[in-house]
Amino acid sequence: MRDPGNPSEPDSCHYAFPLPISPVIDPITLELVRIDILPSGLDEKVEPLRPWQPVGPSEYIPEAQSLRTDLKALRVVQPEGVSFTVENFSELGRLIRWQKWDFKVGFNQREGMVLYDVHYDNRPLFYRLSLSDMCIPYADPRSPFHRKAAFDLGDAGAGIMANNLQLGCDCLGSIYYMGGVLADSHGKPVDMPNVICIHEQDAGILWKHTNYRTNRAVVVRNRELVLQTILTVSNYEYILSFVFNTAGDLAYEARATGILSTQPVDVGLTKTPHPFGTVVHPGVLAGFHQHFFSLRIDPMVAGHGNTVVYDEAVAIPRDPKLNPHGVGYTVRRTEIGTSGGFDLDANTNRTFKVINPAVRNPVNGAAVGYKVMVPPMQPILADADSFHHRRAEFADRSVYVTRYADGELYAGGLYTNQSRGGAGVRSWAERRDSLAGGDPVLWVQFGINHIPRVEDFPVMPAETLRVTLRPVNFFDRNPAIDVPPSRQEVNCSVSVDGNSHGPGGEEGGQGQNTACCASAGCT
Amino acid sequence: MRDPGNPSEPDSCHYAFPLPISPVIDPITLELVRIDILPSGLDEKVEPLRPWQPVGPSEYIPEAQSLRTDLKALRVVQPEGVSFTVENFSELGRLIRWQKWDFKVGFNQREGMVLYDVHYDNRPLFYRLSLSDMCIPYADPRSPFHRKAAFDLGDAGAGIMANNLQLGCDCLGSIYYMGGVLADSHGKPVDMPNVICIHEQDAGILWKHTNYRTNRAVVVRNRELVLQTILTVSNYEYILSFVFNTAGDLAYEARATGILSTQPVDVGLTKTPHPFGTVVHPGVLAGFHQHFFSLRIDPMVAGHGNTVVYDEAVAIPRDPKLNPHGVGYTVRRTEIGTSGGFDLDANTNRTFKVINPAVRNPVNGAAVGYKVMVPPMQPILADADSFHHRRAEFADRSVYVTRYADGELYAGGLYTNQSRGGAGVRSWAERRDSLAGGDPVLWVQFGINHIPRVEDFPVMPAETLRVTLRPVNFFDRNPAIDVPPSRQEVNCSVSVDGNSHGPGGEEGGQGQNTACCASAGCT
Known part of the structure; x- marks a missing residue:
């Protein structure tokens, strides 16, 4: 069942409120045959039904949470389109x-x-x-x-x-x-x-x-x-x-x-x-x-x-x-x-x-x-x-x-x-x-x-x-040997200072040209 | 040794030209003690050195390859900065x-x-x-x-x-x-x-x-x-x-x-x-x-x-x-x-x-x-x-x-x-x-x-x-329950037609608003 304390929420997580009963239905006539009571202890014994003891909900929908506010956007961009x-x-x-x-x-x-x-x-x-x-x-x-x-x-x-x-x-x-x-x-x-x-x-x-x-x-x-x-x-x-x-x-x-x-x-x-x-x-x-x-x-x-x-x-x-x-x-x-x-x-x-x-x-x-x-x-x-x-x-x-x-x-x-x-x-x-x-x-x-x-x-x-x-041993060498090397002018990565509160920040400012990647065409 | 056919390339892959000898050096005097010949067959036998049989190189440097030209750029962008x-x-x-x-x-x-x-x-x-x-x-x-x-x-x-x-x-x-x-x-x-x-x-x-x-x-x-x-x-x-x-x-x-x-x-x-x-x-x-x-x-x-x-x-x-x-x-x-x-x-x-x-x-x-x-x-x-x-x-x-x-x-x-x-x-x-x-x-x-x-x-x-x-059982629930849901207005994903050559392309045009993500603020 859904949270009885919040009956108007259709997306309340009903898995937090499992009922102690299991109706048995005839699949041909769709008639109720009987209602089984589920075992809920540590062994196979089945106890008579007792009044429901109220417990709180456990919801997964975002409006039930106090959401994090410090996860910054991360986007994947392919300015030239896709490769397929x-x-x-x-x-x-x-x-x-x-x-x-x-x-x-x-x-x-x-x-x-x-x-x-x-x-x-x-x-x-x-x-x-x-x-x-x-x-x-x-x-x-x-x-x-x-x-x-x-x-x-x-x-x-x-x-x-x-x-x-x-x-x-x-x-x-x-x-x-x-x-x-x-x-x-x-x-x-x-x-x-x-x-x-x-x-x-x-x-x-x-x-x-x-x-x-x-x-x-x-x-x-x-x-x-x-x-x-x-x-x-x-x-x-x-x-x-x-x-x-x-x-x-x-x-x-x-x-x-x-x-x-x-x-x-x-x-x-x-x-x-x-x-x-x-x-x-x-x-x-x-x-x-x-x-x-x-x-x-x-x-x-x-x-x-x-x-x-x-x-x-x-x-x-x-x-x-x-x-x-x-x-x-x-x-x-x-x-x-x-x-x-x-x-x-x-x-x-x-x-x-x-x-x-x-x-x-x-x-x-x-x-x-x-x-x-x-x-x-x-x-x-x-x-x-x-x-x-x-x-x-x-x-x-x-x-x-x-x-x-x-x-x-x-x-x-x-x-x-x-x-x-x-x-x-x-x-x-x-x-x-x-x-x-x-x-x-x-x-x-x-x-x-x-x-x-x-x-x-x-x-x-x-x-x-x-x-x-x-x-x-299917190919005659590394099949990725012809993939172009990783280059800053293509990747356009950004050096950040991590909002550092100390002198460590200056280490973040490096984006020099090197033999492996010349930074050209982007920051 | 490096490729004898291309002696001016300092980044020739010398692992493709292993020498059949192993010099033994005294680590104190740094003097040569002897030169061992390496076994190069299927067992421990060592054969006398023979003239080198020329074989081709195997290079990993990009200028030795015919590089792929169809891998489009893929960039990761964090317009608001990083989260750490x-x-x-x-x-x-x-x-x-x-x-x-x-x-x-x-x-x-x-x-x-x-x-x-x-x-x-x-x-x-x-x-x-x-x-x-x-x-x-x-x-x-x-x-x-x-x-x-x-x-x-x-x-x-x-x-x-x-x-x-x-x-x-x-x-x-x-x-x-x-x-x-x-x-x-x-x-x-x-x-x-x-x-x-x-x-x-x-x-x-x-x-x-x-x-x-x-x-x-x-x-x-x-x-x-x-x-x-x-x-x-x-x-x-x-x-x-x-x-x-x-x-x-x-x-x-x-x-x-x-x-x-x-x-x-x-x-x-x-x-x-x-x-x-x-x-x-x-x-x-x-x-x-x-x-x-x-x-x-x-x-x-x-x-x-x-x-x-x-x-x-x-x-x-x-x-x-x-x-x-x-x-x-x-x-x-x-x-x-x-x-x-x-x-x-x-x-x-x-x-x-x-x-x-x-x-x-x-x-x-x-x-x-x-x-x-x-x-x-x-x-x-x-x-x-x-x-x-x-x-x-x-x-x-x-x-x-x-x-x-x-x-x-x-x-x-x-x-x-x-x-x-x-x-x-x-x-x-x-x-x-x-x-x-x-x-x-x-x-x-x-x-x-x-x-x-x-x-x-x-x-x-x-x-x-x-x-x-x-x-x-360290936390009292899914610790990521408070991570904000994935939303198009944050992620700014793009629908593509895959350069399709047939009518399949129109399937790519969907970016509708849904309950789970309203596309607002970006395309």
Whole structure:
């Protein structure tokens, strides 16, 4: 319910007032079957309803805050325009070109933003890239909370839930917006404006070297192209982006924000840690839960005929001739010859790569490839016999590799609502298909175990995760070697004195010409 | 040597022409003892010197490239000035205030940038934060390469090797520069201008929620304050930053860039993978190596008397009453009562936290704390008896916790040059000191196993690592709840048509007023 003390505010945060009841509705007749009372103590016991004990609100809307007044404006300006171009290749699809990259962008009901035909310098890299599904199982084993396990793509849809992004709110700088057209539940077309925003951003220094003999420095900044979409699924928001850079990297970024899914807890329970959640406000429990994302990568690195391998760094044994001091190590490669599930292993620096054995690097003869840099995740904690585990077919391994098959697009299966497992990526991988034919698909899982903090309420600062696809012996040198150096006459940076109250201020006045950047044409 | 084909270019990349010889010099008399010939095949054998086989250069300087011409300018503008202030608190020290944070910045010969007395909203958080040391052991076991293991702080010094940062090159936007004064090897003062640059940056969306009942969106962007220093140690560059945000996070970021340390390899060896390195240019081998960074954290979270704990998420057993469906899990806390070394464990979501048991969160009674988010690393591969392992006292565990002791500042010991181990954090931790007194120091290790790519030559795109210190039940709500929402009238973003060649362009023309941002005062 909303704050009873402020009934006229429609945007009062109702997650601060979880009701202790759960109505059970017949989905066919829409009739009320019964009203369950929720457990609100430390165990499964359910107490009779008692009169509501008044507690205060916790609002996220700005008019409920005493806002900071000392955050000065920061603007991103591109006076010559943007560095990317957009062409139509179909009624709705867009072909983007930026810094030797080209790729097509689609948008559908379930996956939202999808990339197709990704090339760098006209060389093929990825046939199709998309978020395949998510699953968010909750830790609370008590009825009815034991049912909480959302598949935000399969159950709801990243496309149909996409936000209409607003200039100056969701995106900063010079922005190109893409819309989509989807179907509603009655099959009628729905215009979805501004579901993807595209812009460039600066990401600090990409490379630098100072020759200590001549003292000459060369600095190149990292420019990124971001394609961002945001979805709201009831309480939660996900900010999902593809991020390209000028050194051949392509990253997928997920930011989890929005509001925690809350449930009632006895107001007195603030002295004991709760076994299944964190008290984030008086009477409000935010249950522990895991977030699993599954990124589907259909590669065409230097063409088709790709192979997935993983490399590990291993110590070599002591040997009086070759390794007398015990410091030697080398790299061991394992080729993934049949479909299956795989884990990360930081202790061996295990690194998954997509390589093309038929195309060799001109410098060192290695098979050209891209590595997949995956953040570690805790696998699903629900036990192997549980429906959470059986349904979340992707939540137990960091990497699945399958042989491409038509129709196998969604890691949790085609129908996740009330699914019982057996129809997703784990099942496909268990076919033990030979990958010798060279048509592998990678499913990369990443996520967080969200043990809520008080700081995550009433709205949570984003938790950010990134998967990066990075060239490994694909190019013949640093692909960003030809990016123009960072120059003051282009960047027009400003030296400030930090409003300093002491003699330190004079240090701020430096903007001299140097070998690396002549300040001309701007202050 | 430099490119023989272009002898007048002083900035020719000499790492592309490694000589096959290694002169041995007596460090006392500076006389030549002998000249060793380097092994350049696949094993330890040394062949007699042969005439040099000419190979081409690989240059990183811009005049040797055909530079891209389609990267449009991107500027960061703060028309109202910056949001931070700088005060002197001593001859050289600076007190920075920004967005409820305040802290002091120092700069010394060995550690470079050091933070002291970090507070948020006047509440104490960290007494001292610094990079404590680095170690970079190499994989090649053959003489003389087996000796390669640099301690860039202990051997060289992050302060004395710091770059003089240049406006518009190393930093983008509105920049405050800090200098330092150090001593040279003769004890004379050395003025070190612009060793730290301080600026704000936008880091995308910090939090967002759309109320699906009213369709009202509230968006707050993530503003960061960056303190950056860059050091050059011969071939390599390290870009080291502290990054603060408006939600109480403090991150330490390391970017490894610069030029690989190279050695000669027989030009014909491009068909076989080399056991100890990657061929990055004809005749040039870049050896495998590990980078270890050790961040020293001396905490005062909500005052002194801190305790270090780690939390793990563990499944609870099936139980017909409490966990009949096998989905339940809970959090188990382990208090670190005695000094020692500790590992990460993604399988248990092991999370290290500094808590203050004497200060309780007003909402849920938990001990207030900060968690330490550490990226995974492969421990040192050199065996336990090797000098690499014995000297790199911090390179085997992700976390060390010691009891504070005067003089224990450097993870590899006070003297790393020719050290033999026994004088660093591993040794201190092995004292098994009781931490009951409440004065722990954390040593957080992170790094990469750098298996070079051709793309890392002649200069490498930065490899970036981040350790984040994030509040956990320290505040009574989202500390960024009072950051003003993202508004077009402040941000002045621009809608672009992406130079589109089709009808898609009209989608770019949207900049309507919405509930979340009225566009007023700018286009």
